Amino acid sequence: MSTQAATLPVEQRPEPVKRPKMIADGVLGMVIFVFTEVMLFAGMISAHAIVRSQTAGEMWPPYGQPRLPWEETAVNTAALLVSGIVLLLAQFSYKKSSSRAMIPLVLATILGAFFVYAQGTEWVALLGEGLTLTSSVYGSFFYLIVGAHALHAVAALLGMGWATYELKEGRLTAAQLGTVATFWYFVVLVWPVLYLKVYL
Amino acid sequence: MNRAWILVLALVLLAVVPDDAAACAVCFDARDENRQAFLVTTAFLSLLPLGMVAGAGMWMRKRSKEIDQELEAQD
Numbered sequence: 444m445s446t447q448a449a450t451l452p453v454e455q456r457p458e459p460v461k462r463p464k465m466i467a468d469g470v471l472g473m474v475i476f477v478f479t480e481v482m483l484f485a486g487m488i489s490a491h492a493i494v495r496s497q498t499a500g501e502m503w504p505p506y507g508q509p510r511l512p513w514e515e516t517a518v519n520t521a522a523l524l525v526s527g528i529v530l531l532l533a534q535f536s537y538k539k540s541s542s543r544a545m546i547p548l549v550l551a552t553i554l555g556a557f558f559v560y561a562q563g564t565e566w567v568a569l570l571g572e573g574l575t576l577t578s579s580v581y582g583s584f585f586y587l588i589v590g591a592h593a594l595h596a597v598a599a600l601l602g603m604g605w606a607t608y609e610l611k612e613g614r615l616t617a618a619q620l621g622t623v624a625t626f627w628y629f630v631v632l633v634w635p636v637l638y639l640k641v642y643l
Numbered sequence: 644m645n646r647a648w649i650l651v652l653a654l655v656l657l658a659v660v661p662d663d664a665a666a667c668a669v670c671f672d673a674r675d676e677n678r679q680a681f682l683v684t685t686a687f688l689s690l691l692p693l694g695m696v697a698g699a700g701m702w703m704r705k706r707s708k709e710i711d712q713e714l715e716a717q718d
Binding site for chain 2: 460462463465466474478481482485486489492493495496497
């Protein structure tokens with residue numbers, strides 16, 4: 444406010460310029476939450492790296508334990524990455540017209556659901572082959588890390604399902620879509636790191 | 644203190660730190676691979692949060708400048 448304006452009576456003073464928000468409240472909250480989640484996965488990956496290094500020169504995976512199906516999981520990984528790109532398209536479409544975001548949002552959710560389903564199928568097969576949480580440290584880390592990621596993926600899918608419903612009802616705001624999308628981007632971007640460290 | 648002295652001090656500190664790290668009883672292993680894993684993961688876990696905070700700070704600075712330019716353009 445200028446000096447001249449400050450000398451005016453309060454009711455005559457011009458309205459201060461409202462500075463737009465730098466980031467939506469929901470997105471900011473989600474970004475802070477994602478920071479903590481990044482550290483959670485970083486801790487698990489670090490523990491995995493140390494345990495794996497202790498077996499350097501020995502067999503990894505340990506004797507009698509099945510090998511992880513990295514080829515099938517590569518397909519799931521591709522589906523997850525594509526879902527992230529499609530969700531980005533949904534956000535761009537929303538800026539033009541909210542209704543145009545419906546198809547990419549649904550597509551991203553379906554691709555995400557496919558990833559979770561395919562990972563679940565893989566788990567069932569691995570359990571059948573004898574890889575369990577207690578069968579070896581290899582199995583423990585696999586189920587801990589991949590399981591933690593799967594829980595996050597399911598939570599994010601629920602969020603995307605909610606966003607799709609709200610969009611259908613015409614109530615979804617850009618900030619809400621951004622909040623849900625931020626969490627899904629985290630789920631998408633952390634997976635390649637887990638895949639490289641755990642599967643390969 | 645001028646920059647050259649700060650640099651020298653930083654290098655001296657860097658030269659001293661690895662000895663302290665090796666003094667940690669649970670961070671030591673006879674095998675090279677394991678010692679390296681401890682060092683790499685320590686650096687990773689130490690730098691990751693700093694990197695995230697620095698990244699967020701840089702983004703906020705950039706966004707703030709953009710908002711200032713938008714407000715100036717409106718006036």
